[in-house]
Amino acid sequence: MNGERSALHVAFGVDENFFRGAGVCIASILDNNPDLDFVFHVFTFGCTEDSRARLSRMSAERGVPMHVHVLDEGAFSRYRHNPRGNYSNAIFTRILMPGVLAGVTDRMLYVDSDILCRGKLAELARMDLGEHVAAAAADVHTIAQRRLAAMELDGDFYFNSGLLLIDIDNWNRARITERAIELIGSGRYKLDYPDQDALNKVAHGHVMKLHPKWNVMFSLLGNLRSCKQKLSISDDAVMLHFGGPLKPWHSWSHACAQSMFLSYQRGSGWADVPLDRPRTYKQMHQCATYHRGHGKYPQALRWYAAYLHKKLSFVLQGAAALAVLAIELASLKGAQADWLAASLGIA
Numbered sequence: 201m202n203g204e205r206s207a208l209h210v211a212f213g214v215d216e217n218f219f220r221g222a223g224v225c226i227a228s229i230l231d232n233n234p235d236l237d238f239v240f241h242v243f244t245f246g247c248t249e250d251s252r253a254r255l256s257r258m259s260a261e262r263g264v265p266m267h268v269h270v271l272d273e274g275a276f277s278r279y280r281h282n283p284r285g286n287y288s289n290a291i292f293t294r295i296l297m298p299g300v301l302a303g304v305t306d307r308m309l310y311v312d313s314d315i316l317c318r319g320k321l322a323e324l325a326r327m328d329l330g331e332h333v334a335a336a337a338a339d340v341h342t343i344a345q346r347r348l349a350a351m352e353l354d355g356d357f358y359f360n361s362g363l364l365l366i367d368i369d370n371w372n373r374a375r376i377t378e379r380a381i382e383l384i385g386s387g388r389y390k391l392d393y394p395d396q397d398a399l400n401k402v403a404h405g406h407v408m409k410l411h412p413k414w415n416v417m418f419s420l421l422g423n424l425r426s427c428k429q430k431l432s433i434s435d436d437a438v439m440l441h442f443g444g445p446l447k448p449w450h451s452w453s454h455a456c457a458q459s460m461f462l463s464y465q466r467g468s469g470w471a472d473v474p475l476d477r478p479r480t481y482k483q484m485h486q487c488a489t490y491h492r493g494h495g496k497y498p499q500a501l502r503w504y505a506a507y508l509h510k511k512l513s514f515v516l517q518g519a520a521a522l523a524v525l526a527i528e529l530a531s532l533k534g535a536q537a538d539w540l541a542a543s544l545g546i547a
């Protein structure tokens with residue numbers, strides 16, 4: 201990969217649900233930076249052949265190297281049932297990347313797959329990191345305050361791990377990967393944002409603070425609830441980060457984010473893929489709210505009905521499970537039953 205050394209290496213960590221997001225983010229980076237050389241890396245613990253084929257077709261069409269790295273879930277496989285169920289284990293891939301890319305490149309830019317690029321990356325590509333292991337932008341103030349206290353960190357800088365410019369030598373020399381894995385496995389802290397909390401703790405004091413324009417955070421779910429019609433994007437914003445459960449590839453997300461996403465998707469390997477429709481009952485409820493906010497009452501009603509139907513079957517399944525449990529409890533004798541009930545919190 202000699203010719204690839206001077207290029208900016210940009211890496212993503214995905215599961216199947218986020219692969220398209222990575223592809224579209226790559227398209228947005230290429231469209232806005234025709235003057236820069238890139239090598240793209242998509243890290244995953246597993247993906248379909250279809251996703252791989254789409255990325256390699258895109259790589260051929262755009263004439264830019266795009267590699268898929270399948271990692272061994274190893275140390276992280278036991279976090280499948282982790283506290284915050286809304287995170288896939290793919291969040292941990294970013295911790296492993298600098299080990300894989302050592303010897304390939306001196307620096308890498310890790311980018312979340314729910315980010316879209318709308319400007320120039322040249323300044324980041326040549327930014328001097330000095331002795332820092334990485335550079336990142338501060339997280340939303342309220343989250344930062346809460347997590348700094350929880351992780352017993354002093355100072356006021358808690359970064360968002362959605363975009364990390366990493367100096368690979370400095371990172372590996374400071375053993376950030378090993379120390380983050382050790383911290384996550386230790387159970388010493390209750391990690392709300394597992395990879396991000398761990399990285400903030402082990403790299404504390406060694407991460408350079410980036411201007412917020414490199415990771416501008418939006419909550420599309422918040423926008424949906426407040427029925428805000430226009431996203432306020434400042435002129436200097438370069439990387440737009442759509443955090444939270446509602447993403448620009450969901451059919452009921454904010455029209456501005458959606459149309460931006462679709463315009464970049466046309467230049468990706470996913471051009472023919474329609475927006476995702478609601479699958480879970482929470483998504484159906486959001487979709488109903490979306491239609492109500494747009495004055496489309498018949499559709500809103502239809503989605504409320506779908507939501508109720510789905511939620512009811514979910515609740516009924518739960519009730520059936522509880523009934524089975526109650527019968528089990530009834531068949532146990534005194535002390536045993538008390539113990540089981542107490543440990544389940546239903547005593």
Ligand SMILES: [Mn+2]
Nearest residue numbers: 312314362443
């Ligand atoms: Mn994100």
